Every structure is written in structure tokens, then in C-alpha cells.
Amino acid sequence: RKEVEQDPGPFNVPEGATVAFNCTYSNSASQSFFWYRQDCRKEPKLLMSVYSSGNEDGRFTAQLNRASQYISLLIRDSKLSDSATYLCVVSRLNSGYALNFGKGTSLLVTP
Amino acid sequence: NAGVTQTPKFQVLKTGQSMTLQCAQDMNHNSMYWYRQDPGMGLRLIYYSASEGTTDKGEVPNGYNVSRLNKREFSLRLESAAPSQTSVYFCASRTGNNEKLFFGSGTQLSVL
Numbered sequence: 001r002k003e004v005e006q007d008p009g010p011f012n013v014p015e016g017a018t019v020a021f022n023c024t025y026s027n028s029a030s031q032s033f034f035w036y037r038q039d040c041r042k043e044p045k046l047l048m049s050v051y052s053s054g055n056e057d058g059r060f061t062a063q064l065n066r067a068s069q070y071i072s073l074l075i076r077d078s079k080l081s082d083s084a085t086y087l088c089v090v091s092r093l094n095s096g097y098a099l100n101f102g103k104g105t106s107l108l109v110t111p
Numbered sequence: 112n113a114g115v116t117q118t119p120k121f122q123v124l125k126t127g128q129s130m131t132l133q134c135a136q137d138m139n140h141n142s143m144y145w146y147r148q149d150p151g152m153g154l155r156l157i158y159y160s161a162s163e164g165t166t167d168k169g170e171v172p173n174g175y176n177v178s179r180l181n182k183r184e185f186s187l188r189l190e191s192a193a194p195s196q197t198s199v200y201f202c203a204s205r206t207g208n209n210e211k212l213f214f215g216s217g218t219q220l221s222v223l
Contacts (some may be wrong), residue, residue: 081159
């Protein structure tokens with residue numbers, strides 16, 4: 001089983017829609033969790049950290065379920081500029097706590 | 112602050128040639144990382160340096176070497192390039208465990 005698994009998509013949604021991405025991780029001892037955004041041919045950039053209690057940043061909400069080893073990202077009122085690949089990221093406990101990336105979920109928001 | 116700077120941005124090599132990818136960060140970060148990204152594979156860790164003076168293998172280290180020259184700089188060397196090393200390479204850094212990563216803008220490498 002891969003350490004971090006995501007539905008690759010693509011998710012095609014109209015502007016204004018709500019879309020949710022899911023991610024599962026295999027190592028129950030993982031300690032830090034993030035969502036990164038990557039635009040085509042660009043470097044990944046941090047979208048938000050994910051905290052145990054759940055957290056929100058504007059239109060974006062992240063949830064963590066440690067018991068189910070599951071992370072989610074909810075985007076409300078989608079904008080055209082939200083079109084990108086969203087990477088689920090989990091710390092790994094070997095490799096110096098380097099971050100382990102999922103393969104990403106592609107989102108296309110259409111007019 | 113420039114953040115994480117990688118050079119070159121693009122490189123074409125012939126099989127068997129060698130080259131070094133340079134990475135420098137000006138954020139006083141302790142940890143630095145090299146990832147490669149291939150279509151359908153996601154980002155995979157090649158080597159990392161948890162602190163100045165230390166380096167360790169990641170998930171896909173074969174064919175690569177690294178040097179943590181000082182706290183700022185972490186270079187990746189391909190001694191004898193192979194077509195399988197055609198990829199986009201990202202350098203990243205962060206201040207410590209459980210902190211977010213900052214990435215350089217990437218190097219597109221093609222090995223013919």
C-alpha cells in the first residue's frame with residue numbers, strides 16, 4: 001500500500017461549486033499533515049497545514065481523522081484560479097521526517 | 112529574501128555526462144531536500160540533509176550524490192547521467208521537523 005494515496009481525478013467542476021478531495025495515509029505514527037498546491041510546471045506551494053481539530057482558511061477547510069488515517073480538503077465557491085493539482089502531504093518517520101507526497105488530485109474549474 | 116534558489120532551470124545532457132544541480136536557501140533553514148517529480152509518480156525523495164554536515168538517502172538515491180556544502184547550500188550530482196534520470200528536480204528546505212517545506216522553482220533535466 002502506498003504511504004499516501006489520493007484520487008488522481010481529474011475533477012471538473014463549474015465556478016461556484018463545492019469540491020472535496022480525500023487522502024489516506026498508511027503510517028499511523030505520522031505527525032504532520034499539509035495540503036500543497038501545484039500549478040503546471042511550477043513548484044509546489046503550501047496551501048494549508050492540517051490540524052487535528054480541523055482548520056479553515058477562507059474558502060478552504062481541511063480535516064484530519066487520525067483514527068481512519070484520512071485527510072480531506074474542501075473548497076467552497078470554486079474560482080477559475082483554483083484550477084491546479086492538490087497534493088496531500090504527510091510526514092514520514094524515517095528519512096529525517098521528510099515529507100511524503102501523494103501523487104496529487106487534478107482540479108479544473110470551468111466557467 | 113530569495114527563498115530557495117535552484118540552478119540551472121533547464122539542462123540537456125547526453126547519456127554518461129555528469130552535472131551538478133545547485134541549491135541555496137537564505138532562510139537559515141536546518142534541513143534541505145532533493146526531490147524528483149515524474150508524470151504519474153508524484154514527488155519522490157532522492158536525498159536529504161537534516162542538518163549541516165549530515166546527508167542521508169531517501170527513496171530513490173541510486174545514481175545520485177549530494178553535498179551539504181554549508182548551511183545554505185545543498186547540491187545534487189549526477190555522475191553518469193542516464194535517460195531514466197530525465198525528470199523535474201526540486202530542492203526544498205525547512206527549519207525543522209514537522210514544519211512546512213519551501214521549494215525552489217525546479218530544474219527540468221533531459222538525458223538523451
